[in-house]
Amino acid sequence: GQNIDQPTEMTATEGAIVQINCTYQTSGFNGLFWYQQHAAEAPTFLSYNVLDGLEEKGRFSSFLSRSKGYSYLLLKELQMKDSASYLCAVKSGQNFVFGPGTRLSVLP
Amino acid sequence: ETGVTQTPRHLVMGMTNKKSLKCEQHLGHNAMYWYKQSAKKPLELMFVYNFKEQTENNSVPSRFSPECPNSSHLFLHLHTLQPEDSALYLCASSQESMGPTNPAFFGQGTRLTVV
Secondary structure, three states, rough: OOOOOOEEEEEOOOOOOOEEEEEEEEOOOOOOOEEOOOOOOOEEEEEEEEEEEEEEOOOOOEEEEEEOOOOEEEEOOHHHHEEEEEEEEEOOOOEEOOOOOOOEEEEE | OOOEEEEOOEEEEOOEEEEEEEEEEEEOOOOEEEEEOOOOOOOOOEEEEEEEEEEEEEEOOEEEEEEEEEEEEEEEEOOOOOOOOOEEEEEEOOOOOOOOOOEEOOOOEEEEEEE
C-alpha cells in the first residue's frame, strides 16, 4: 500500500523557523518531493531528496532518511507569503504519491 | 508560469453534458499526468502517459476518458459526470529517464463543478 502522513495544520510567527514533517510507507521509492500550494493555485515545486541528508535551497531546506521513511521541510525567516499548504510526495514507480498536505499559517 | 497550461480554468457542466479539459506543456517533457484534488483529500492520480502511451490508470470510472495525441498535449474527456466529480483537475508533466528522478510541474488546474 501507499501511505504518506503529514500534520494537518501548523501555525508560526513571521521571522521564525518551522519544520514540517512527513512520514511515508510506499511500495517503491525514487525520490521525495516538496511542493507549495496557495489557495486556488497550482502546486509549485520546492525541493527534493533522493539520497539521505539535507538539501538547502535558500530559505527552504529538506531532509530525508530513507531507512526511517521520514522527511522534513524546514522554512527559515518566515514571511507572510509563506502561508500556504505544503505537500509531501513520493515518486513510486510511475506515480507521484501525495500526502494530505500541511496548512501553514504565518502570523505577524 | 510553470510551462504547463490548462484550459479552461473554470467549468460548470450538467450531468448529461460532454466536455473536454486540455493541457499543454512547453517543457519538452515525455510524461504527463492527470490528478484530481477534492476538498480535504490528497491529490489522487488518475492517469499517467509516458512517451504518449498510457502506463497507469488508477481505477478511474469510464466517464473520464484521457487522450494523449503527442507528448506535449493531454486531454481529459468528460461525459455523464456526477456531482461528486466536482473538484480541481490538475495536469502535470515530468521528464522520465533511466537516470536521476525529476520533479513534476503542474498546470493551474481546471475547477470543475457538476450541477
